[in-house]
Amino acid sequence: MNLKDVNVFLMVTQTQSLTQAAKRLNTTPMTVSRRLALLEDELGQRLLHRTTRAVALTAEGEEFLPYARAMLEAERGALNLLSPQKSGAAGNLRVTAPSGFARRTIMPLLPALLANNPELNVDLQFSDDIIDIVGQGFDIAIRIAPLRDSRLVARKLADNPRVLCASPDYIKQHGKPTQLTALSEHNCLRLSSVLQWTFITDGQPTSISVEGRFSSSNVEGVRALCIAGMGLAQLTEWDVREELINGELIAISLDDVQDQMLAVWALFPTSRHLPVRVITFLDVLKQAMQSINMSGAP
Template structure:
């Protein structure tokens, strides 16, 4: 397989146009079409649907995409291995993560990663949305949520139990709930998208609807209002670990249920030809949370 044709395929997926790909490579559209057809013959499958105005990936093209990126990264890594001027891992690392977790636990890693790896670049996208990591060209997605069935590969980074919490002032003024039923007597601060709070009951998940006077789309907003004493929240350990250590929030245990674990996981398009920069990032994040 000619890696130049693989690179051409990646450029086509980025530009969504044979003409734009030809301009970027300074060749004719006909040459682009011929090289793409050659790659498809080698793989014995159609990678791209062509129209007069644009192109789109076939299902097989979408499945080949992470492998194509990995092939070029492997070549780049092999060249860097024997280049005395290159130190550490190389290439562009593209990461997507929830905003609250990313701000607190990924951004602090970036200065050291860049300092130790001068040939490495990082593109960090923080969002609460569940993005298509294959179509978006991401190397890794950090998830703190129940995982849907997919062809992605999950690697556990750390345990992350859900935690009921409140400020000392709220508990002093309103009492500490002892059971699930007691939560009805408290203002519950929740994420807008989370209509129920989930716990473990005899090893099985159980959920209750919660109500309160405030909800927000971000963990940061719920955490801030909870610290200010406006009610009880259910967040995860790594969302509030700093506040628990400082004493601005207190963890609440209920007698009739246990916390549900919501592990922090790294989702990968594939583990074949995994670029060194990806495994280095995952190892660094895991070590920082240990």
């Protein structure tokens, strides 16, 4: 298989345009189209739907996409291995992560990561939505919500239980709820996409609808209002670790339910031939998270 054809395919999926792919590859749209046709003929499958306005992956193209990336990564890895003057991670690392986690945990790592790997580029996307990392060309997704996509390869990075919390001022004024039903008596600050809060009863998840005067699409908005004493919030431990440690927020335990145990996960399109840049990033992230765990627990 001609890796130049594979590279053209990847560039088209990234730009979603034959013309833009041709510009980035310093060639012509006709050449791009010809190389795609050669690749599809070799595979015996149509990889892309092409119209005059847009380009989209077929089902076969989506299946081939992670293998195409792996092939080019293997080529780059071999070249780096045989080039003594090159060291460290290289290439474009594309990461998507929840906004709060990205700002607090990932961003502080990037200056040293980039300084230690001069040939590495990082594209970090802040998103609280579930991103199609295969279709959008991400190397890795960090997620703290329950996993739903079984096509992806998941690696657990740390435990991350849900935490019911409030500020000391709010508790002083309104008291602590002690039963699940008591949440209806409080102003509940919630994420816009989360209509119910989940706990564990007798080993099984149980959810309750909550109401309040504020909701946000972003964890940071909910956390800020909670710190300001405007109500209760249910976030995850990694969202409020700093505030629980310094006393800005207080964890609340209910007598009739337990907190739901979640985790911080790293998701990949495929487990085959993880690029050096992904392995390097993961090592740095895991080491930082372990250091945070050791420095203090809520």
